[in-house]
Amino acid sequence: xxxxxxxxxxxxxxxxxxxxxxxxxxxxxxxxxxxxxxxxxxxxxxxxxxxxxxxxxxxxxxxxxxxxxxxxxxxxxxxxxxxxxxxxxxxxxxxxxxxxxxxxxxxxxxxxxxxxxxxxxxxxxxxxxxxxxxxxx
Amino acid sequence: xxxxxxxxxxxxxxxxxxxxxxxxxxxxxxxxxxxxxxxxxxxxxxxxxxxxxxxxxxxxxxxxxxxxxxxx
Numbered sequence: 001x002x003x004x005x006x007x008x009x010x011x012x013x014x015x016x017x018x019x020x021x022x023x024x025x026x027x028x029x030x031x032x033x034x035x036x037x038x039x040x041x042x043x044x045x046x047x048x049x050x051x052x053x054x055x056x057x058x059x060x061x062x063x064x065x066x067x068x069x070x071x072x073x074x075x076x077x078x079x080x081x082x083x084x085x086x087x088x089x090x091x092x093x094x095x096x097x098x099x100x101x102x103x104x105x106x107x108x109x110x111x112x113x114x115x116x117x118x119x120x121x122x123x124x125x126x127x128x129x130x131x132x133x134x135x136x137x
Numbered sequence: 138x139x140x141x142x143x144x145x146x147x148x149x150x151x152x153x154x155x156x157x158x159x160x161x162x163x164x165x166x167x168x169x170x171x172x173x174x175x176x177x178x179x180x181x182x183x184x185x186x187x188x189x190x191x192x193x194x195x196x197x198x199x200x201x202x203x204x205x206x207x208x209x
Contacts, residue, residue, distance in 0.1 A: 003145045004145060006145070007150045008150060008198075008200065009153070010154060010200055017150075018203070020204075022145065022195075023145060024145065032189070032190070033190060034189070034190075034194060035165075035190070035192065035193040035194065036193065036195065037163070037193055037194070037195035050177060050196065052176060052178050053177065055178070056177065056178065056181060104158065105198060105202075106196070107160070107194075107195060107196025107198070
Protein backbone atom coordinates (compact mmCIF):
# COMPACT_ATOMS: atom_id res chain seq x y z
CA UNK A 1 0.00 0.00 0.00
CA UNK A 2 1.23 3.41 -0.89
CA UNK A 3 0.91 6.37 1.46
CA UNK A 4 1.69 10.06 1.32
CA UNK A 5 3.77 11.67 4.05
CA UNK A 6 1.69 13.84 6.37
CA UNK A 7 2.74 17.46 6.59
CA UNK A 8 3.02 18.99 10.04
CA UNK A 9 1.74 22.54 10.18
CA UNK A 10 2.83 25.09 11.46
CA UNK A 11 6.31 25.19 9.89
CA UNK A 12 9.45 25.72 11.95
CA UNK A 13 11.08 29.13 12.43
CA UNK A 14 12.78 28.75 9.03
CA UNK A 15 9.53 28.03 7.22
CA UNK A 16 10.24 24.31 6.80
CA UNK A 17 7.40 21.88 7.19
CA UNK A 18 8.09 18.58 8.92
CA UNK A 19 6.72 15.51 7.18
CA UNK A 20 6.01 12.28 8.99
CA UNK A 21 5.01 8.80 7.81
CA UNK A 22 1.62 8.34 9.47
CA UNK A 23 -0.75 5.42 8.88
CA UNK A 24 -4.13 4.55 10.24
CA UNK A 25 -4.23 1.39 12.33
CA UNK A 26 -6.83 -0.38 14.42
CA UNK A 27 -5.79 -1.72 17.83
CA UNK A 28 -7.62 -4.67 19.36
CA UNK A 29 -8.05 -5.39 23.05
CA UNK A 30 -10.32 -7.39 25.34
CA UNK A 31 -12.69 -4.43 25.59
CA UNK A 32 -12.99 -3.31 21.98
CA UNK A 33 -10.92 -1.51 19.41
CA UNK A 34 -9.44 1.92 18.81
CA UNK A 35 -8.45 3.52 15.53
CA UNK A 36 -5.26 5.51 15.76
CA UNK A 37 -3.10 7.52 13.42
CA UNK A 38 0.29 5.91 14.02
CA UNK A 39 3.82 7.11 13.36
CA UNK A 40 6.05 4.60 11.54
CA UNK A 41 9.33 4.99 13.39
CA UNK A 42 12.19 3.18 11.68
CA UNK A 43 14.51 4.42 14.45
CA UNK A 44 12.59 2.62 17.19
CA UNK A 45 13.64 -0.91 18.07
CA UNK A 46 10.13 -1.75 19.23
CA UNK A 47 6.64 -0.29 19.04
CA UNK A 48 5.47 1.99 21.81
CA UNK A 49 1.88 2.98 22.58
CA UNK A 50 0.62 5.39 25.21
CA UNK A 51 -0.48 3.60 28.37
CA UNK A 52 -4.00 5.08 28.19
CA UNK A 53 -4.61 2.77 25.21
CA UNK A 54 -3.97 -0.29 27.37
CA UNK A 55 -6.31 1.03 30.06
CA UNK A 56 -9.10 1.87 27.61
CA UNK A 57 -8.94 -1.51 25.87
CA UNK A 58 -8.48 -3.42 29.15
CA UNK A 59 -5.10 -4.80 28.10
CA UNK A 60 -3.67 -6.37 31.24
CA UNK A 61 -0.08 -5.30 31.88
CA UNK A 62 0.30 -6.68 35.40
CA UNK A 63 2.33 -9.78 34.49
CA UNK A 64 3.99 -8.52 31.33
CA UNK A 65 7.69 -8.30 30.64
CA UNK A 66 9.45 -5.08 31.71
CA UNK A 67 12.22 -3.83 29.45
CA UNK A 68 14.49 -0.84 29.83
CA UNK A 69 13.76 1.63 27.07
CA UNK A 70 15.56 4.83 26.17
CA UNK A 71 13.74 7.60 24.34
CA UNK A 72 13.44 11.32 23.99
CA UNK A 73 12.26 11.71 27.55
CA UNK A 74 15.00 9.60 29.08
CA UNK A 75 15.04 6.04 30.33
CA UNK A 76 12.12 4.05 31.69
CA UNK A 77 10.95 0.55 32.50
CA UNK A 78 8.26 -0.21 29.93
CA UNK A 79 5.65 -3.00 30.09
CA UNK A 80 5.66 -5.07 26.90
CA UNK A 81 3.00 -7.44 25.65
CA UNK A 82 1.77 -8.79 22.31
CA UNK A 83 -1.05 -6.81 20.71
CA UNK A 84 -3.18 -7.40 17.63
CA UNK A 85 -3.50 -4.58 15.12
CA UNK A 86 -4.76 -4.23 11.56
CA UNK A 87 -3.65 -1.84 8.88
CA UNK A 88 -6.78 -0.81 6.95
CA UNK A 89 -7.91 -1.44 4.30
CA UNK A 90 -6.21 -4.80 4.96
CA UNK A 91 -8.08 -6.85 7.53
CA UNK A 92 -5.25 -9.27 8.25
CA UNK A 93 -4.56 -9.32 12.00
CA UNK A 94 -0.94 -8.63 12.90
CA UNK A 95 0.47 -9.61 16.28
CA UNK A 96 3.28 -7.33 17.38
CA UNK A 97 5.07 -6.72 20.68
CA UNK A 98 4.15 -3.32 22.09
CA UNK A 99 5.50 -1.39 25.05
CA UNK A 100 3.04 0.81 26.91
CA UNK A 101 4.41 4.03 28.36
CA UNK A 102 2.94 7.05 30.06
CA UNK A 103 4.76 9.76 28.12
CA UNK A 104 3.49 13.06 26.70
CA UNK A 105 5.63 12.44 23.62
CA UNK A 106 4.26 9.04 22.69
CA UNK A 107 0.99 8.35 20.96
CA UNK A 108 1.40 5.30 18.76
CA UNK A 109 4.86 4.48 17.37
CA UNK A 110 5.35 1.47 15.12
CA UNK A 111 8.91 0.20 15.49
CA UNK A 112 11.19 -2.41 13.99
CA UNK A 113 10.48 -5.59 15.95
CA UNK A 114 7.20 -7.11 14.88
CA UNK A 115 5.89 -4.37 12.62
CA UNK A 116 8.88 -4.01 10.29
CA UNK A 117 9.45 -7.78 10.50
CA UNK A 118 6.06 -8.38 8.94
CA UNK A 119 6.21 -5.70 6.25
CA UNK A 120 8.32 -4.51 3.39
CA UNK A 121 8.54 -0.78 4.05
CA UNK A 122 10.08 1.66 1.61
CA UNK A 123 10.47 5.34 2.39
CA UNK A 124 10.66 7.58 -0.70
CA UNK A 125 10.63 10.87 1.11
CA UNK A 126 11.96 12.82 -1.86
CA UNK A 127 8.78 11.79 -3.66
CA UNK A 128 6.64 12.41 -0.59
CA UNK A 129 5.51 8.80 -0.41
CA UNK A 130 6.20 5.56 1.42
CA UNK A 131 4.94 2.05 0.89
CA UNK A 132 3.99 -0.60 3.42
CA UNK A 133 3.30 -4.10 2.16
CA UNK A 134 2.78 -7.16 4.27
CA UNK A 135 5.37 -9.89 3.81
CA UNK A 136 3.81 -13.19 2.83
CA UNK A 137 5.13 -16.07 4.93
CA UNK B 138 1.23 9.84 -16.54
CA UNK B 139 0.33 7.13 -14.02
CA UNK B 140 -1.98 8.28 -11.29
CA UNK B 141 -0.64 7.70 -7.79
CA UNK B 142 -3.04 5.83 -5.57
CA UNK B 143 -2.48 6.45 -1.89
CA UNK B 144 -4.14 4.73 1.01
CA UNK B 145 -4.12 7.45 3.60
CA UNK B 146 -6.79 10.06 3.64
CA UNK B 147 -4.96 13.34 3.83
CA UNK B 148 -6.09 15.75 6.44
CA UNK B 149 -5.63 19.47 6.08
CA UNK B 150 -2.48 20.04 8.18
CA UNK B 151 -3.89 23.33 9.46
CA UNK B 152 -6.74 21.41 11.02
CA UNK B 153 -4.45 20.32 13.84
CA UNK B 154 -2.81 23.70 14.49
CA UNK B 155 -4.95 24.53 17.54
CA UNK B 156 -4.13 21.19 19.18
CA UNK B 157 -0.42 21.44 19.90
CA UNK B 158 0.64 18.60 22.23
CA UNK B 159 -2.93 17.34 22.62
CA UNK B 160 -4.85 14.22 21.73
CA UNK B 161 -7.49 14.66 19.06
CA UNK B 162 -10.36 12.56 17.72
CA UNK B 163 -10.78 12.97 13.96
CA UNK B 164 -13.79 12.01 11.89
CA UNK B 165 -13.18 9.04 9.61
CA UNK B 166 -12.83 11.37 6.61
CA UNK B 167 -10.18 13.42 8.51
CA UNK B 168 -12.12 16.62 7.91
CA UNK B 169 -13.09 17.54 11.47
CA UNK B 170 -11.77 17.30 15.02
CA UNK B 171 -14.71 16.20 17.15
CA UNK B 172 -12.91 16.00 20.49
CA UNK B 173 -9.58 16.93 22.02
CA UNK B 174 -7.87 16.90 25.36
CA UNK B 175 -4.61 16.74 27.25
CA UNK B 176 -4.91 12.97 27.55
CA UNK B 177 -6.49 10.22 25.47
CA UNK B 178 -8.83 9.38 28.34
CA UNK B 179 -9.95 13.01 28.56
CA UNK B 180 -10.54 13.06 24.81
CA UNK B 181 -12.60 9.88 24.84
CA UNK B 182 -14.65 11.11 27.78
CA UNK B 183 -16.00 13.94 25.60
CA UNK B 184 -17.33 11.47 23.02
CA UNK B 185 -20.54 9.48 23.20
CA UNK B 186 -19.56 5.86 23.93
CA UNK B 187 -20.95 4.62 20.62
CA UNK B 188 -18.82 7.16 18.72
CA UNK B 189 -15.55 5.75 20.03
CA UNK B 190 -15.23 3.45 17.04
CA UNK B 191 -16.26 6.13 14.54
CA UNK B 192 -13.23 8.33 15.06
CA UNK B 193 -9.48 8.16 14.65
CA UNK B 194 -7.36 9.20 17.59
CA UNK B 195 -4.03 10.92 17.21
CA UNK B 196 -1.46 12.43 19.53
CA UNK B 197 -0.38 15.78 18.08
CA UNK B 198 3.27 16.06 19.04
CA UNK B 199 4.52 19.48 20.16
CA UNK B 200 5.10 21.67 17.11
CA UNK B 201 8.29 23.23 18.47
CA UNK B 202 10.25 19.97 18.72
CA UNK B 203 11.88 17.62 16.26
CA UNK B 204 11.46 13.98 17.02
CA UNK B 205 14.59 11.84 17.45
CA UNK B 206 15.55 9.33 20.12
CA UNK B 207 18.41 10.38 22.38
CA UNK B 208 19.25 10.39 26.02
CA UNK B 209 20.36 13.72 27.46
